[in-house]
Amino acid sequence: MLLFFALLAVVIPHEMYSSYCSKEVVDSVYNELRIQAEDEFGKDASVGVDYLMADWAYGVSLLDLADLCLDNALSSEISDEVLRADCLSLASAVARLRGDLTAAIGYAEECLEIDRSSGIEDNISSSLNNIAGLYMTYGDAEKARRYIDEAIAIEEGLERGAYLAIRYGVAAEIYLHLGLHADALTFAERAFELDSLDNRTGKIAVRRSQIAEVLMDMGRDKEALVHLEAAIPVFREQNNLNSLAISLAQSGEIYMREGHVSNAADAFMESVSVCQESDNIYIESRARNGLWQLYKLSDPRKAMVHLERYVELQAELNNDKATEQMQAFNVKYETLKKEQTIAMQKQRLLWAGVLVVMLVVLLALASVTIVLKVKAAKAVEQKNALLVKANIDKDRILALSRKNISKEVSTELEEIASNNLVMPEIHLTSREIEIAELCAKGMISKEIAMKLGISQRTVETHKNNIFKKLGINNTVELMRYMQMRFASEQK
DSSP: OHHHHHTHHHHSOGGGSBTTBOHHHHHHHHHHHHHHHHHHHGGGHHHHHHHHHHHHHHHTTOHHHHHHHHHHHHTSOOSOHHHHHHHHHHHHHHHHHHTOHHHHHHHHHHHHHHHHHHTOHHHHHHHHHHHHHHHHHHTOHHHHHHHHHHHHHHHHHHTOHHHHHHHHHHHHHHHHHTTOHHHHHHHHHHHHHHHHHTTOHHHHHHHHHHHHHHHHHTTOHHHHHHHHHHHHHHHHHHTOHHHHHHHHHHHHHHHHHHTOHHHHHHHHHHHHHHHHHHTOHHHHHHHHHHHHHHHTTTOHHHHHHHHHHHHHHHHHHHTSTHHHHHHHHHHHHHHHHHHHHHHHHHHHHHHHHHHHHHHHHHHTTOOHHHHHHHHHHHHHHHHHHHHHHHHHHHHHHHHHHTSSOOHHHHHHHHHHTOSOOOOOOOOOOHHHHHHHHHHHTTOOHHHHHHHHTSOHHHHHHHHHHHHHHHTOOSHHHHHHHHHHHHHHHHO
């Protein structure tokens, strides 16, 4: 065991440490906890120090280190069943924060089984509370309600104010999800009162955030904001990253509904930043959805960035094949984005050249007809480019609408993309159409030249003329245009 931690520098990657927690700090903490474990756990001291180290790592958001310690602890022989249950409970909390609900529930159920066997009501109440929270996160509020009701019944008999406040807090979230607003508010206020009696500052702030959530759902945003404004400074001071991220996301939603766009954006973005620091994908998903909603009308491109991240997070949370699909989508998106950037650069250069030519022509008193033709040609190219791009963006939006996201967002995206496909007004020669169709089939210039009995240079010349008429820059976009043309002709 000592050797294991002596090798921390080798085993633990640099990214496991945070900006405020160096290897030296970890080593110092371990040395202190090792002495504590020897006194507290006796012959289970080697497991005990793993548990204590994992608990500390969890508290400072070093989740990789927490996982490492817990894996080591649970793979060891543990004579003390209570200690094993504590390790399982902590492992459940870490898995939950990582978004692995299946593992989190598995650990928690195993922990509850041990607690029921021991008959220790304190521990049974705690495990029931944890499982209720997990099923709530999983989206099964009815099952969560059964667990929390049993936990409250046990805890009210134990007369432990701090723990009863926790149970009431979880109940408030569950009953809110079930649409029982009056009960939810009652539970949240009871939790607030219990924590206030003992002046538990951090917990009082948490209760304010919970009360705010209920009030927001009841349409009482101004009252909710008062609670949040009191809670957020406490979370900052205590470095409670998860609660801070939640309250910031809540504030963002209220500001957005009130039309305070700047305040909403600041709150959402800070929430995202805090979530990334604490590795909390649940709240980041909420904040990203808020940013998508905030920008979808005023800045669609910025909105799309946050929507794509939101979809990624939803796929990760649901732990299905959508992750793989999203990765494939990202590759295509990044390729498209690069192509668009190059196209924009080329377009800027092209327009710069056009302006110079036009100036020369005007100075030379050239034919007005020529000038008009140049302008018309460029207008057609620009219009075609915009239309092709619009159809590409439409496909991106439709692809997003099929991802594992809420029905509301999916429906909204489908509505955005509901316009009929618009084809650019293009006048291609018969030979250009022939070459474009062969390109759409995946044939390269050399193959096209052989098939048509012309030179490869001639094929390239025709392709360049096609690109210019369509306002595109590469064969990939040409293939996309031909696909859209075919789809349009089928209607």
